[in-house]
Amino acid sequence: MHASRDEIAGLTIVTHPLVQHRLTQLRDRGTPPERFRAELRSVAALLGAAAFADLPLALQPIHTPIATMNAPVLVGAPPVIVPVLRAGLAMADGLLDLLPEAAIAHLGLYRDPATLAAIEYYFKAPADIADRPVMLVDPMLATGNSAIAALDRLKAAGARDLRFVCLLAARPGAAAVRTAHPDVPIWTAGLDPLLDGQSYIVPGLGDAGDRAFGTSHIEDAQGSRDGA
Ligand code: URA
Numbered sequence: 001m002h003a004s005r006d007e008i009a010g011l012t013i014v015t016h017p018l019v020q021h022r023l024t025q026l027r028d029r030g031t032p033p034e035r036f037r038a039e040l041r042s043v044a045a046l047l048g049a050a051a052f053a054d055l056p057l058a059l060q061p062i063h064t065p066i067a068t069m070n071a072p073v074l075v076g077a078p079p080v081i082v083p084v085l086r087a088g089l090a091m092a093d094g095l096l097d098l099l100p101e102a103a104i105a106h107l108g109l110y111r112d113p114a115t116l117a118a119i120e121y122y123f124k125a126p127a128d129i130a131d132r133p134v135m136l137v138d139p140m141l142a143t144g145n146s147a148i149a150a151l152d153r154l155k156a157a158g159a160r161d162l163r164f165v166c167l168l169a170a171r172p173g174a175a176a177v178r179t180a181h182p183d184v185p186i187w188t189a190g191l192d193p194l195l196d197g198q199s200y201i202v203p204g205l206g207d208a209g210d211r212a213f214g215t216s217h218i219e220d221a222q223g224s225r226d227g228a
Contacts, residue, residue, distance in 0.1 A: 003050060010178050011169070011186045014050045019043055023189040026167065027205040033214035037090055040139065040167065040212060043189060044094030047165050051135060051187040052079065052099070077132040078102050080125065080159075084109055084138040084150055087209035091137045091167070105129070107136075107153060109146045118149035123157070130158035139208040141166040141188065142199050144173035148180045167208070168192060170201045 002016035022043040025031050031039070059070040078101040083092045085108040092104055108122030126132070136150055147164060154162060162184045164177065169188045172195065177186060192201045200206070210216060 008171070008174050008178055008186075008191075010182065010184070011174050011188065011191070012050070013191055014047055014187060014189055016046060016050075019046050019189045022046075023167065026211075027203065029206065031211075033211060036211045040090045040208075041094035041097070043167060044091035044137070044165070045098045047167070047187055047189060048095045048098045048135065051163050051165050051185075052133070055079070055133065077128065079133040079135060080105050080129055082107055082125070082134060082136045082150070082154060084136070084146060085122065087140065087212060088138045090208070090212035091139060091165070095135070095137065095165075103132070105134075107150055109149060111145070116143075116145065118146040120149070120153060123153060125154070125157055125159075129154070130160055133161045134159040134163070136162065136164045136184075137166075138164075139167040139212075140201060140204075141169035141173045141177065141186070142195055142201050143170075144176035144180070147173070147177045151177070151181045151184055163187065168201055168205060170195050170204075 003012045003014050022039045025039045026036060056075050057072040058075040060073045061068060062071045079099060080103045081092055081095045082105040083089050085106060096102060103126045105125035106122060109118045109120055112119050134154060136154065138147060141147055151162060164184055165187045168190045169186065170192050174186060174191065192204055194202050196202050
């Protein structure tokens with residue numbers, strides 16, 4: 001596997017050349033929304049494949065046109081993919097390309113402008129989430145506030161087998177998530193050093209939701225960078 005373990009325990013940077021090339025396209029401010037969406041969809045599938053490398057297999061007898069054999073198949077309940085609204089949606093289709101049988105849960109969070117806390121406004125997940133592998137998905141791990149709140153919410157709903165996939169993480173936010181949820185591994189394409197005064201990742205790629213959906217950033221009561 002093309003991956004490097006960072007000194008943040010439990011965080012894996014997927015160093016596969018196809019992932020790194022796509023991350024660069026996504027960082028480039030000249031990449032238009034339609035290409036941004038396509039690149040994000042592709043890189044989500046590549047990151048998802050790395051993060052789901054531990055899904056269980058069992059041998060099943062099958063007949064090829066030539067012979068019978070015992071061949072590996074996925075076993076267990078299909079995973080649940082949980083995009084954080086809104087930007088996480090831009091990664092969900094790539095993960096469904098990878099695992100069409102997965103369920104999609106939705107989690108809406110916005111940042112309270114006064115306290116900067118992540119406030120939930122929507123949550124819908126399968127009732128049997130406790131028995132399924134769960135993947136939280138959000139392109140940008142900045143302060144970590146929304147990821148921590150999302151993982152709190154998923155655990156309160158019963159999720160036990162959790163992993164978090166993001167396109168790009170900031171070192172302080174990644175460390176905060178790992179401190180709050182040391183049982184949840186993080187998979188990312190890149191780890192940037194810092195945040196600016198408005199909690200944008202530096203050098204980052206700007207506002208992932210705005211770039212994916214072609215909106216310009218307007219700060220309002222529900223406008224946030226984490227999970228917007
Ligand atoms: N969310 C984004 O979309 N971009 C950032 O840089 C940080 C959070």
